[in-house]
Amino acid sequence: MTTTKAAQKRAQAKVEYNAFLAGCPSRQLLDRISDKWVVLILCALGGDNSAAPADAPRTMRYSEIAQLLAGVSHKMLTQTLRSLERDGLVTRTVTPTVPVTVSYALTDLGLSLHHTTRGLRTWAQAHMAEVLANRENHDARTS
Amino acid sequence: MTTTKAAQKRAQAKVEYNAFLAGCPSRQLLDRISDKWVVLILCALGGDNSAAPADAPRTMRYSEIAQLLAGVSHKMLTQTLRSLERDGLVTRTVTPTVPVTVSYALTDLGLSLHHTTRGLRTWAQAHMAEVLANRENHDARTS
DNA sequence: CAGGATCCCGCTAGATACTG
DNA sequence: CAGTATCTAGCGGGATCCTG
Numbered sequence: 001m002t003t004t005k006a007a008q009k010r011a012q013a014k015v016e017y018n019a020f021l022a023g024c025p026s027r028q029l030l031d032r033i034s035d036k037w038v039v040l041i042l043c044a045l046g047g048d049n050s051a052a053p054a055d056a057p058r059t060m061r062y063s064e065i066a067q068l069l070a071g072v073s074h075k076m077l078t079q080t081l082r083s084l085e086r087d088g089l090v091t092r093t094v095t096p097t098v099p100v101t102v103s104y105a106l107t108d109l110g111l112s113l114h115h116t117t118r119g120l121r122t123w124a125q126a127h128m129a130e131v132l133a134n135r136e137n138h139d140a141r142t143s
Numbered sequence: 144m145t146t147t148k149a150a151q152k153r154a155q156a157k158v159e160y161n162a163f164l165a166g167c168p169s170r171q172l173l174d175r176i177s178d179k180w181v182v183l184i185l186c187a188l189g190g191d192n193s194a195a196p197a198d199a200p201r202t203m204r205y206s207e208i209a210q211l212l213a214g215v216s217h218k219m220l221t222q223t224l225r226s227l228e229r230d231g232l233v234t235r236t237v238t239p240t241v242p243v244t245v246s247y248a249l250t251d252l253g254l255s256l257h258h259t260t261r262g263l264r265t266w267a268q269a270h271m272a273e274v275l276a277n278r279e280n281h282d283a284r285t286s
Numbered sequence: 287c288a289g290g291a292t293c294c295c296g297c298t299a300g301a302t303a304c305t306g
Numbered sequence: 307c308a309g310t311a312t313c314t315a316g317c318g319g320g321a322t323c324c325t326g
Binding site: 204205206209217218221237240241242243244245 | 287288289290
């Protein structure tokens with residue numbers, strides 16, 4: 001199969017990817033993973049649930065994720081999950097019950113990214129007050 | 144000044160921010176920092192230049208950043224820098240030369256976020272080949 | 287040099303309705 | 307339950323022109 005060969009070839013090529021360059025594929029990949037819903041989905045599947053102190057990766061059903069990520073539209077959730085699946089960050093498993101059951105889980109690759117995205121969410125929550133204070137100071141000074 | 148008092152009060156309140164909740168301010172903050180240009184600007188000011196092995200935070204001029212972040216429009220760069228300044232992540236220093244010189248640098252808060260955003264860029268570059276291979280496999284299987 | 291202001295196109299993302 | 311499909315409004319973001 002030529003596609004597999006091409007993939008292997010590229011993996012061996014050790015190309016220097018640089019997200020600072022406009023044309024570099026890693027720029028697009030960075031754009032993909034720099035997304036609110038991507039971060040939150042990875043956090044959800046990574047077990048960063050506020051209710052569960054034990055941060056173990058878990059498999060979740062579609063509706064579970066939808067419920068945890070309050071305010072996400074059906075479209076965005078499905079769309080984001082599809083792209084994560086395509087990139088090999090999550091697995092999608094369909095169990096032919098009636099009605100059908102679909103569950104998602106992190107792959108090893110997704111888990112490796114989760115280490116970083118978790119930091120993003122944690123940072124936002126930890127420094128929220130500080131940022132709000134900075135905004136007030138800034139707005140007061142420039143008004 | 145009442146605004147300062149209010150800010151202090153809020154910082155002491157130890158509110159539980161949770162980005163999973165739609166109404167939580169940390170959700171918006173997460174949205175702000177989950178941005179391609181935010182990540183790249185923090186990486187630039189953090190010293191993650193591919194040419195410089197020593198990763199020391201550096202102050203950069205507007206035009207330096209614009210040059211490093213290939214393809215960024217003036218509007219997006221200015222807009223992003225302004226919001227980062229407002230949130231207290233970067234400082235903006237104007238030196239009244241002719242023509243004027245403006246330099247940007249990370250604050251301590253910005254530096255703390257840089258630790259995470261750097262990981263995002265690094266991850267994208269490190270796993271680019273793997274993701275491309277996953278996409279090929281996926282597209283071949285579903286075509 | 288480092289922007290501010292304006293125009294305007296395109297695509298994103300929400301809402302809604304339908305299906306296996 | 308877990309989607310797909312369609313339609314549309316809104317705004318993100320590029321291009322362009324102007325300024326201290």
